[in-house]
Amino acid sequence: MDNCFLVTGCGGFIASKLIKELKNDDPNQRIIGIDNFTTGYQDNIPDDIFFYKGDCADRDLLNIIFGKHKISKIFHFAAQSSGEISFDNPEYDLKTNTLSTLYLLDKSVEYEVDQFIFASTMSVYGDANEKASEVHKCNPKSFYGVGKLASENYLSIYKRQFNLNCISLRLFNVYGPGQNLKNLRQGMVSIYLAQLMKSKDIEVHGSLKRFRDLIYIDDVTRIILNLTKWRSFDFDVLNIGTGLKTSVENIILGICNALEVSYKDIKITHPKETLGDINGIYANNERLLESIPMDFIKFDQGILKMVDSVND
Ligand SMILES: NC(=O)c1ccc[n+]([C@@H]2O[C@H](COP(=O)([O-])OP(=O)(O)OC[C@H]3O[C@@H](n4cnc5c(N)ncnc54)[C@H](O)[C@@H]3O)[C@@H](O)[C@H]2O)c1
Structure with a gap:
C-alpha cells in the first residue's frame, strides 16, 4: 500500500x-x-x-x-x-x-x-x-x-x-480567498466582508473595540x-497567529479600503452580542517564530487579495 x-x-x-x-x-x-x-x-x-x-x-x-x-x-x-x-x-x-x-x-x-x-x-x-x-x-x-x-x-x-x-x-x-462568504455565523472577516459587499448597512454583534489576531x-x-x-x-x-492585535473597527476599516468604500458612508448597527463571543485575544507567537522564522502577510494586503479573489 x-x-x-x-x-x-x-x-x-x-x-x-x-x-x-x-x-x-x-x-x-x-x-x-x-x-x-x-x-x-x-x-x-x-x-x-x-x-x-x-x-x-x-x-x-x-x-x-x-x-x-x-x-x-x-x-x-x-x-x-x-x-x-x-x-x-x-x-x-x-x-x-x-x-x-x-x-x-x-x-x-x-x-x-x-x-x-x-x-x-x-x-x-x-x-x-x-x-x-x-x-x-x-x-x-x-x-x-x-x-x-x-x-x-x-x-x-x-x-x-x-x-x-x-x-x-x-x-x-x-482569513483569505476561499473563506465561505455565505455563512454569516462563522469567520469574522468573511462575515463583515460578505455584508459590506451587499450593503453599506452592516450588523456587528458586540463592540467595535473587540480585537483579534x-x-x-x-x-x-x-x-x-x-x-x-x-x-x-x-x-x-x-x-x-501573527502576534498583532486588530480591533473590529480596524477590520471593518481595512475591508472598506479594500472595497473602496468610505468608512464614513457605512452604517453599523449593533444587535445583541453573540453567545460565547470572546472580547479580545491575540497570539504570543514566540514559540512559533523560534521554530519557524517568518514574516506574515499584513491585513491590508491579505484583505485586498481576498477581495480580488471574490471579484475574479
Ligand atoms: N477559520 C478559522 O479562523 C479557524 C480558527 C480556529 C480554528 N479553526 C479550525 O480549523 C478547522 C478548519 O476550519 P475552516 O475555517 O476551514 O472551516 P470549514 O467549515 O470551512 O471546514 C470544515 C470542514 O469540515 C467538514 N466537517 C465538519 N465536521 C465534519 C465531520 N464530523 N466529518 C467530516 N467532515 C466534517 C465541513 O463540511 C467542512 O468542509 C476547523 O477544525 C476549525 O475549528 C479555524
Whole structure:
C-alpha cells in the first residue's frame, strides 16, 4: 500500500488550501480526504485526491479507510467551527468535533501513523483580553472551545501514553480567498466582508473595540507544510497567529479600503452580542517564530487579495 496523507474536512476553507500546498510541495503525494459537507463543498476538493464522503465520527468509515490505505500523516481539520453554532446543539458539536478526534487518534495508534496534526483554536483560551502564550490559562466560553480543548487533552494523552507524534495548532482568526462568504455565523472577516459587499448597512454583534489576531491563509498552510518536515513535535500546542492585535473597527476599516468604500458612508448597527463571543485575544507567537522564522502577510494586503479573489 502507498504512503498516504489523510486530510479531514477537505471540502472546507483551510483543509482545501492545505491540500494545494501539500500537492505543490510533492505532486506525487497521495492524499485521502474526508468531508461530510456540513459546511464544505465538493468544488473545493481537487480531482486528484482519493475522496470519501462521510463523517469522521463514523467508526465504520474509518475502519474502511485505514484498512485500505497506509496513512502516514493525519491533518484533522474537520469540525463544526463556530462558537455561536455550538450552542444550537452541544451534543452534535461534541460528537462531530471531539468524538471524531478520539476515534482518529485511536486508529492512528492502531495503524502506527507517523504524525497527527490537529486544528485547534484560540477559543480554548476564552477571554484572555491580552496577548496569550501557550501557557496562558484556558477558560473556553463556548461549547466549541470546550470540545477543542478536550481534543487537545486527548492528543496529549495519546502522545504520552501511546507515543503518538502529535500536535495541536491553536489557530487564531484565519482569513483569505476561499473563506465561505455565505455563512454569516462563522469567520469574522468573511462575515463583515460578505455584508459590506451587499450593503453599506452592516450588523456587528458586540463592540467595535473587540480585537483579534488575523492570520492570512497562505501563512497558515506554509506553517503546516513546514511542520510536516519535523521528525517529532517537542510541544503539545502551538499558537498560530501573527502576534498583532486588530480591533473590529480596524477590520471593518481595512475591508472598506479594500472595497473602496468610505468608512464614513457605512452604517453599523449593533444587535445583541453573540453567545460565547470572546472580547479580545491575540497570539504570543514566540514559540512559533523560534521554530519557524517568518514574516506574515499584513491585513491590508491579505484583505485586498481576498477581495480580488471574490471579484475574479
Ligand atoms: N477559520 C478559522 O479562523 C479557524 C480558527 C480556529 C480554528 N479553526 C479550525 O480549523 C478547522 C478548519 O476550519 P475552516 O475555517 O476551514 O472551516 P470549514 O467549515 O470551512 O471546514 C470544515 C470542514 O469540515 C467538514 N466537517 C465538519 N465536521 C465534519 C465531520 N464530523 N466529518 C467530516 N467532515 C466534517 C465541513 O463540511 C467542512 O468542509 C476547523 O477544525 C476549525 O475549528 C479555524
